[in-house]
Amino acid sequence: MESQVRGGTRWKRFAVVMVPSVAATAAIGVALAQGALAASFSVSGQSFKVTADRLEGKGFAQYGAVDSGKSLDGTKDEHHPVAVSAFKTATINNMCQSVVTPTLFGNVSLILKAGGGKTPVTADNLYIDVADLQANATFNNIDIGVAAKDAGKGPGMKGGNEQASPFGFAQQADTAILTDVKQTAWATTAGTFRLSGLKMSLVTGKQECY
DSSP states (O other): OOOOOTEEEEHHHHHHHHHHHHHHHHHHHHHTTTTOOOOOEOOTTTTEEHHHHHHHHEEEEEEEEHHHHHTTTTTEEEEEEEEEEEEEEEEEEEEEEEEEEEEEEEEEEEEEEOOOOOOOOOEEEEEEEEEEEEEEEEEEEEEEEEGGGGGGTTTOOOTTTOOOOOOOOEEEEEEEEEEEEEEEEEEEESSSSETTOOEEEEESSOOOOO
8 A cells, every 4th residue: 555645755755764763763752751861862963942931940151162063964073162051950931943854755843841830840950052042041140351260159061072172162150040941952962851841842843942
């Protein structure tokens, strides 16, 4: 029997290609929701979008850096300037994260939502490598112009593929509250990421959180 065709896509073939990766992603998502894994979201050659109604963090630090990685096709090295926002602990209400990936079948969008109910998303030692940020922000006991290595209120510098000067400009605060958050990021890492009310979906076409 010929596979069903909608809009030029043979959906049985599409499922054969996509189901293994989706199953693996779902298994990781369940483990994250149970707080069983350290989390690292970094899409090679791609940025992703994140929105949240409210992000409240304790032990905040922010400094400039350059993220290094491969292009989407894996053929060349790429470097992206970012502002690393780091929190010792954070709670996030109504979080949405989306990434759009081009495939042979056209664009495919992976959308993750969590913390939309009474229980927010929680994270420890959270680092967000931000390329663009829109939000309303309130900082408590903020220090501006400290060296990145001296920003002791936060969880410390991240390291890994990140290139940052320990003597570069940084700021820190006891707490940071961001509302109506819209941001584009290249990477998110956390010691522990607990995603309450986790919902993931995979759709054809371009569908983003904003």
